[in-house]
Amino acid sequence: MSNIIEIKVPNIGDFDAVEVIEILVNVGDSINVEDSLISVESDKASMEIPAPQAGVVKELLVSLGDNVSEGSAILMLEVGAEAAAPQAQEKLAETTAPTAVPAPAAASYSGNVDVSTEVVVLGSGPGGYTAAFRAADLGKKVVLIERYQSIGGVCLNVGCIPSKALLHTAQVINEAEEFAEIGVAFNKPEIDLDKLRGHKDKVVGKLTGGLKHLAKQRKVKIVQGYGKFTSPNSIEVEAEDGSKQVVGFDNCIIAAGSRVTKLPFIPWDDPRVMDSTDALEIQEVPKRLLVVGGGIIGLEMATVYDALGAKVTVVELSPGLIPGVDRDVVRPLERRIKKKYENIYTNTKVTAIEPIDNGLVCSFEGKDAPEQDTFDRVLVSIGRTPNGKLIDAEKAGVAVNDWGFIEVDKQQRTNVDHIFAIGDVVGQPMLAHKATHEGKVAAQNIAGEKSFFDARTIPSVAYTDPEVAWMGKTEEECKKEGISYHKGAFPWAASGRSLSIGRDEGMTKVLFDDDHKIIGAAIVGTNAGELIAEAVLALELGADVEDIALTIHPHPTLSETFNFAAEMAEGTCTDLYAPKKK
């Protein structure tokens, strides 16, 4: 039983004869209610037209560049019962729970201990040093083991901090260039890579130096070297010169982090093949750069190299960039970088990389990608792997699962009562702010407090241009989990502040449950990473749509858009025409 209906352009406000700039569905696609069908753009703003009904697309009736108005036919849709089936299947697949991890039998250690302490923290990343400092502040004697010379882990040394130093540079370059359009033209920037690298290193140095000082003030002893368990109460630390010492402990916090995932077929010994750590060293600006992996890290590095003058191609295996976020939020970013970058291939796999003298020949497998192309450098950023299997955790009796994660309870305790684990090594999302929070929970439990990881959401940010930030539930998750929600979205094209900084592609979207409480938010646009914090606070405090709509936000700011999005959901917004749905 099915019938075919014609989907027309609905009342889209004061738009008339607007251009179709994007067609987001294909014939044969199964679509859900509210899925975007096409994007239209006037000289004022762009908007997406959502599907009024679920079904299967039979025929497209518009093409790119057409001018449409209210009532124009978009496509023919087959609506019927069978269209709903694929979703159910998806759900089934997800319920297959991972099997319990058997705990290994612990080794016993009877040797001497060189350093004996109450708490040892294995790893000095943001989670590790936070845990160490918190434990010390609660009166514990603490040893912090760090493999590298400099403490601070990936975040401070080769992650969050150095990448932000470079991203700011990229932003300045881009803005300077774009200001030519409004009558302020600068000369083409001269880039001194050594100096830029020096600036980045200085930022990192300041922070890691500060950390060493903080450790000293708290009498936290730093033991440098690679630590591995030898028993449930001892870790052997091997320094770079091969000398070994044993740290004995009452309690341990494993904060061993994660490392770059390395695909086996990639020629890592070629210096033109980079991981994110190498990329941050900006040895050179390649003419053509291939970024393998369209997640946060890959897109951030692409932003940097693009600004510095490289022609960037991004390859992503899944159907879209930054998987896990609603497509409407990623789309403004996608649109912008599609114009700026050489190529973006989604649904595409890199099957081989072959180094030759004048480049790296990469083979692709995907609908839009060429079979082969040659790049000057390749950045591989396809994800990170937890370090659970690299620390001989089994000798302490700590269970590590097949992926290398260590499972913990809400108090960060592993299957061994006196050993805790935090950060990347315990699971996704692998984010510094999650690790620091967990680090405090673990330290507090060791100090005898009853502390739990009770945060309701962990926000994520991609520091691309525009930035993408989100927290709580996404629409995709709500649909998958059967959570009923309503949303309010505010396009920044109607934000005075956004237009005045020369940008109009942003959007703030807020999701509410049936009690009108906020359950999720996503923001794309300049400074989205800063703006998302307010939504996180709102969610933790249990704010509802009214609370947000009634909170006065300063004008004109980007933060207003959060308030406006709530007003959109409520039907009280006056900065846009939003007829009430019910």
Next chain:
Amino acid sequence: MSKEILVPNIGDFDKVEVIEILVAAGDTIAVEDSLISVESDKASMEIPAPEAGVVKEIKLSLGDMVSEGSLILMLEPSGEATAPVAEAPAKQEAKVESAPVAAKPAPAPAPQAPVKQSPTAKIDEASFSKAYATPSVRKFARELGVDLGQVDGTGRKGRISKDDVQGFVKRALSQPAGGGLGVAPMPEIDFSQWGEIESKPLSKINKLTGQFLHRNWVTIPHVTQFDEADITDMETFRKGMAAEYKEKGIKITPLVFMMKAVVSALKQFPRFNSSLDSSGENLIMKSYFNVGIAIDTPDGLVVPVVQDVDRKSLVDLAVELGEISVKAREKKLKPSDMQGGSITISSLGGIGGTKFTPIVNAPEVAILGVSRSKMQPVWNGKEFEPRLMLPLSLSYDHRVIDGADGARFTSFLSRVLSDTRRLLL
């Protein structure tokens, strides 16, 4: 090096008044010397010195309210004076009849999937994570182990506040174990509609006793076993002795005989000298014989405990009983004087009545009620003989004691009382 001397854990007292300061600055004191006296509504107690030394400064004054942890004085400890008498193994450790706790072997986690008892097993994490409470309230709830999913918020739109969490805990604590009984609340009645009335506050003892009695009444399945003991011979002997000791100022009452007789019954039936542990899974068997005596005071009912009755003579007990009743009436009983009983005796013999049903004084499992003895005709096989009969009412916790044992206990008791020579056996 002066040292702070603080009020130690003084039982369920909180904010008690300092009624006496027994030392002064400059005094040299020994371990266990009394420093101050404090008094609550229920009893008074003296706080002893934890170590020897010289008092440097008194840090409180008469009338101050103190609790555990309040600063009493600064003491300059004298090095040599300490050597505290090796604390005698005060009491034989209560034996716990339970599966022996698996001795923790050198850390060698079981090689199978870790099944760990989470300390928050009772918290429904799903509903906890949805409760309308801010992060600070969630932290507070975690500290108290409260399942936020069960707390009703009184804030705007049902938000849970810290007060709501506290209120939840208070209600949970005042409820008998096992939750509410689901009875309808007492209706509020305006008694003045029927005539003149006066509202008098209950004394603190009344209130506390009321709480305990209510808890015990609703949580313990009570059975009361009645019996009679022929105490004709006992009384003849006692009266003789009483006359003899009267001159020494010692009052030999029937109660001391009863205490002795009860102890011999406890030895015969050890289950009567036990307590259920809080899980209700194990019975704690006691090897000490302490008898609680319910005493009626102008302020209400108190139950001081006489220690080690098995090791004391009738005369010792008579002396101690005399002291205790004076202390009770003068409100000088310490909390420790009212703890650690094996069984309680409630004697109304001096007042009257034929039988009554006493309420078990938990965590004990039995209580003996004694009513007024009466001369009664007793058939001795040939004829009716006038005998002095003492009515006994034994209430017990039916979870621990079977009906047959209850009857055996009272008949043993009456045999002992009717021929007190058996006490020697």
